Amino acid sequence: MKSLSYLNKYFFKYRWRLLLGILFIVINNYFAAKIPVMVGESIDILKGEKESTLGQSLFWTAISLAGLIILFNIIKGFFLFLTRQTLIVMSRYIEFDLKNEIFEKYQQLDYSFYKRQSTGDLMNRISEDVSQVRQYLGPGIMYTVNLIALFPFNLYQMLKINTELALYALAPLPVMAVLIYLVSNRMNRLSKEVQQEQSRLSTLAQESFSGIRVIKAYIQEKHARKNFETSSNSYLHKTMKLVRTNALFMPTISLLIGTSTLLTIYMGGLIIFGKTSNLKPGEILTFILIIYNLTWPFASIGWVTSINQRAAASQERINEFLKTEPAIKNPSKEPIEPFQEIVFKDTSFKYREDLPNVLSNINFKLKPGETLGIIGKTGSGKSTLLQLIVRQLDPTSGEILYNSEKLSAINLSEFRKNSAIVPQDVFLFSDTIYNNIAFGVLEDEEVSEERIVEAAKNAHVLHNVEAFSDKFETLLGERGVNLSGGQKQRVSIARALIRKPQILLLDDCLSAVDTETEEIILGNLKRLNQEHQTTSVIVSHRISSLRNANYILVLEDGKIVEEGKPENLLRKAGLYRELYDKQLMEEPNVFED
C-alpha cells in the first residue's frame, strides 16, 4: 500500500475537488440517513402511534410527509451527482496526468531500456496498470469516504431508537464484508486470467491474419485452426469460471441482507410484544431501511480492499519504472561548437557485463564533408558502431570525442539536431507520406511542400509517390497502402535528408533497392554532401553502396581488420578485395563507373 503514496502529489494538485467531493458525500449521507427515520415516523403517525407536528388532518399529514420524503431523496440524489462530478472527475484527471507522466518517462528512457523490455509490458503499464490505479483514485476513495460518512449518521439513528436491536441488525454486516472480499478477490484473479487468455487469443488471430501468406504457402491452415481452437477452449473454460463466481456475488449479498432484515423483524417483534422497551412498528421499518442504506457501503469494504490491493501492486510496477534512470542522459544545455571532427579512441563496447565485446579497440576519425564506408560480415558490429556515433549507446571503455570534448559531455539534443540516422529496420508511422517525411524537420523549422518534394526527389521516391492517387497525402500502414521494402527505405531516407544534417548515418538502408536506383540515390547524396559539407557514414554489405566513400573500415568480429581508401584496399588481398571479387562476379555492371 506504500506505493500508493506516490499519488499524494496528485491529491494535493486536485485538493479542492477532493475536499468538495468529501463535503458532498457528507451532505448526501446526512439526507440519506434522515429518510429511513422519516418513513418510519410517517408509518407511526399514520397508525396513530405518534403525534404529528405537521398538521391536524391525516390527509395533509400524509401529503406533507410524502412531499418531504421526495424532497430529501431529490436533495440526496443531487449531492450524489455532485460527488461523482468531483471525485470521479478528479480520478479521470489524475489518470490523464499519470499517463502523460509515464509517456514522458518512456520518451526519456534510452534505446537500451527498450531492448530489455517487451512492448506488451510497456503497453500494459500505461493502460492496464493505470486503469487499476484509477479504480483506487475514483471508486476506491469515494466508497471509503462514503462508508466513513454514512456509518456514524446511521448508527446514531439506530442507537437513538434501540441499542439492542441495532446490535442484531448490524451483526451480519461484517460477515458480508469478509465474504465479499473473498468473492471479489476470486473475481479479480479470474478476470485477469480471462483477460490474459483474451489477449493471447487476439494475438493468435492477428498473427494468423498477418501471416496468412506463410500459413497458406506451408499448408498450415489446420495447425493454425487447432492452435486457435485450443486457446479458444481455454478462454471459454476460464470465462465460465468467472461467470459462476459472478453469479455468486449478488445472491451472497441478498442472503446477508435478508438475514439482517429477518433478524431485525424477529427481534423487533419480540421487543414490541415483550414490551421490554418503547419500540414502535415504524421504527422497525426505519431499521430495515437503514440496513439497506448500509448494505452497499459495507459490501464495498471487501470490494474496495481488493481494488486497493490491485492498485498498490500496479502502482508499485509503475513506480519501479518511473524510478529507472536513463543510461544515456543529456549532461549539458550549452550550445555545441560547430562540428570539426568525431574521434574514436580505443573504443570498446559490450551490451552486458557478462557478454563478450561486440566492438574492440576501435580507432578512427570523421571529418566534415567526408564519407566513411563500413563493411563487414553480418554480426560484425556495424550497427552498434553507428549507434555509438549518435550516442544511442555509450562505450564500455575508451572514448568518443566530439571536437576535443567527450561526446558524453556535450548537449545531446543539440548534437542530435545536427545528425540523422536511417536505421536498418525501417519504421514508418501509420500516417501520410507527407507527415512521415516531415517528421525529420526540426521543431523550430517550417515544413513546406517544396522541402518535402525536394527530399523525396533526392531519395528517388518522388515518382513512386506521384503514382499514388493521393500523392503525398497517401496513408501508410494498416489503414492505407503498403509500400514495398525499397519504397519504405527511400521514404525513410527522405525523412533523414529533409533535416539537412551535418552527420548522416545510413545503416544498410539501400539493401532493398535495385542497383540502378541505388546508383541514383548515391549520386544525389554525393551532390548534397558537397553542397552542405555533410559527413556521411554508410554501412552496407554491398561494396557498390560504398562507391562514394573516401575511407573504408572493414569489420570482423567487432575489430577493424582493414581500413583505408577504397583504391588502396582493392590492391591488398584482404577481406575487402575478397568481397569485391565475389560481388563483381554476381553483378558485374554495378562496378562500372
Ligand SMILES: Nc1ncnc2c1ncn2[C@@H]1O[C@H](COP(=O)(O)OP(=O)(O)OP(=O)(O)O)[C@@H](O)[C@H]1O
Ligand atoms: N541488445 C543486444 N544485446 C546483446 N547482444 C546484441 C544486442 N544487439 C546486438 N547484439 C550482438 O552484437 C553483435 C553485433 O550486432 P550488430 O547489429 O552491430 O551487427 P551488424 O554488423 O550490424 O549485423 P548485420 O550486418 O546483420 O546488421 C551481434 O553478435 C549481435 O548478436
